[in-house]
Amino acid sequence: xxxxxxxxxxxxxxxxxxxxxxxxxxxxxxxxxxxxxxxxxxxxxxxxxxxxxxxxxxxxxxxxxxxxxxxxxxxxxxxxxxxxxxxxxxxxxxxxxxxxxxxxxxxxxxxxxxxxxxxxxxxxxxxxxxxxxxxxxxxxxxxxxxxxxxxxxxxxxxxxxxxxxxxxxxxxxxxxxxxxxxxxxxxxxxxxxx
Amino acid sequence: xxxxxxxxxxxxxxxxxxxxxxxxxxxxxxxxxxxxxxxxxxxxxxxxxxxxxxxxxxxxxxxxxxxxxxxxxxxxxxxxxxxxxxxxxxxxxxxxxxxxxxxxxxxxxxxxxxxxxxxxxxxxxxxxxxxxxxxxxxxxxxxxxxxxxxxxxxxxxxxxxxxxxxxxxxxxxxxxxxxxxxxxxxxxxxxxxx
DNA sequence: AGAGGGCGTTAACCTGGGTTAAGCTTTTTT
DNA sequence: AAAAAAGCTTAACCCAGGTTAACGCCCTCT
Numbered sequence: 409x410x411x412x413x414x415x416x417x418x419x420x421x422x423x424x425x426x427x428x429x430x431x432x433x434x435x436x437x438x439x440x441x442x443x444x445x446x447x448x449x450x451x452x453x454x455x456x457x458x459x460x461x462x463x464x465x466x467x468x469x470x471x472x473x474x475x476x477x478x479x480x481x482x483x484x485x486x487x488x489x490x491x492x493x494x495x496x497x498x499x500x501x502x503x504x505x506x507x508x509x510x511x512x513x514x515x516x517x518x519x520x521x522x523x524x525x526x527x528x529x530x531x532x533x534x535x536x537x538x539x540x541x542x543x544x545x546x547x548x549x550x551x552x553x554x555x556x557x558x559x560x561x562x563x564x565x566x567x568x569x570x571x572x573x574x575x576x577x578x579x580x581x582x583x584x585x586x587x588x589x590x591x592x593x594x595x596x597x598x599x600x601x602x
Numbered sequence: 603x604x605x606x607x608x609x610x611x612x613x614x615x616x617x618x619x620x621x622x623x624x625x626x627x628x629x630x631x632x633x634x635x636x637x638x639x640x641x642x643x644x645x646x647x648x649x650x651x652x653x654x655x656x657x658x659x660x661x662x663x664x665x666x667x668x669x670x671x672x673x674x675x676x677x678x679x680x681x682x683x684x685x686x687x688x689x690x691x692x693x694x695x696x697x698x699x700x701x702x703x704x705x706x707x708x709x710x711x712x713x714x715x716x717x718x719x720x721x722x723x724x725x726x727x728x729x730x731x732x733x734x735x736x737x738x739x740x741x742x743x744x745x746x747x748x749x750x751x752x753x754x755x756x757x758x759x760x761x762x763x764x765x766x767x768x769x770x771x772x773x774x775x776x777x778x779x780x781x782x783x784x785x786x787x788x789x790x791x792x793x794x795x796x
Numbered sequence: 797a798g799a800g801g802g803c804g805t806t807a808a809c810c811t812g813g814g815t816t817a818a819g820c821t822t823t824t825t826t
Numbered sequence: 827a828a829a830a831a832a833g834c835t836t837a838a839c840c841c842a843g844g845t846t847a848a849c850g851c852c853c854t855c856t
Contacts, residue, residue: 471748535729554665
């Protein structure tokens with residue numbers, strides 16, 4: 409079943425009856441996304457959050473010089489979306505696309521609101537999710553303010569070992585906040601040192 | 603009443619009965635903090651979140667070279683705490699202290715858990731709070747990755763005009779991620795240009 | 797009221813990381 | 827199978843922002 413991973417994740421934090429589970433599943437939409445295809449585009453108003461079942465997505469912004477900055481990678485088991493646009497229903501500033509051919513489950517805002525009133529337990533689930541994400545972003549911000557590029561890279565490797573294999577180097581550079589050229593230089597200096 | 607500001611904030615997102623309100627208030631603890639006094643210290647395990655009623659607090663980390671990096675300022679109406687330590691009940695990495703003589707309301711984790719089971723509406727309230735905070739930190743991260751120091755400063759001024767008056771320059775420097783010396787240089791160049 | 801410690805400023809010098817540009821390799825598309 | 831596009835590397839040069847240090851001002855204690 410395609411919803412299994414999501415249901416497992418939910419079961420870690422709240423217990424659903426069979427009925428509630430069925431209702432929840434009825435709200436979900438399935439979608440396949442090919443590599444490099446957009447799930448969300450700057451200027452869109454976000455109508456859904458996406459739960460990744462297979463593949464890997466990323467959210468990023470493009471600055472006025474055309475450079476990309478990665479906010480998040482989302483391998484299977486992760487949620488991704490333009491949170492600000494989703495909450496305020498304003499045009500978003502992010503792009504979301506697939507790094508590999510991927511499969512996601514979409515939960516639309518209108519359905520989520522129905523879900524909250526029908527099964528209030530989900531307030532708890534998404535509260536916990538948001539709080540954990542919040543703590544993670546706070547930590548990353550502090551890292552970015554206080555650590556040099558090399559240590560940010562090492563942290564990234566430690567935190568997301570599975571991603572290292574899977575991502576092109578330039579994506580990692582855009583996440584930790586350096587140019588691809590500098591990351592390349594840095595890595596080769598590190599190995600040369602031995 | 604000292605709880606008014608907090609109750610107003612809550613009323614923006616959920617409606618409480620008189621009874622629920624009374625119960626909620628019974629859980630709160632009041633505390634005064636003098637300028638430069640700590641509310642939380644690195645290594646502590648966070649037992650509470652604090653809602654600021656008067657004055658101004660800040661949360662920050664100290665890196666291995668002894669430099670401070672500000673995660674958040676909290677003027678009246680804001681919550682502050684070491685979220686990661688609070689959630690995982692692990693030793694924290696932040697410091698929280700008062701920038702001015704301040705008053706806060708403490709909500710302890712044990713009481714918050716009781717509150718969630720007694721008045722589940724609060725799951726919703728804190729979900730909304732966490733989601734908004736999350737979107738804010740995501741935005742700040744992207745800013746830090748994509749904008750030069752001057753624009754980060756301008757953004758700060760636009761976003762928190764009331765804080766500019768109130769904060770010493772070096773605190774702002776530690777928030778936007780530059781040295782006090784550089785911020786001073788930057789500001790004087792900007793005004794000299796006219 | 798005086799003294800000591802923050803705080804802001806300036807200036808000379810330094811460096812982590814950016815820029816540009818070219819060449820090579822691998823992957824994707826046709 | 828060829829062409830095009832994306833990715834990685836290297837190297838020379840550059841700059842935003844850091845470092846160090848010295849000086850003056852203004853709080854805030856006592």
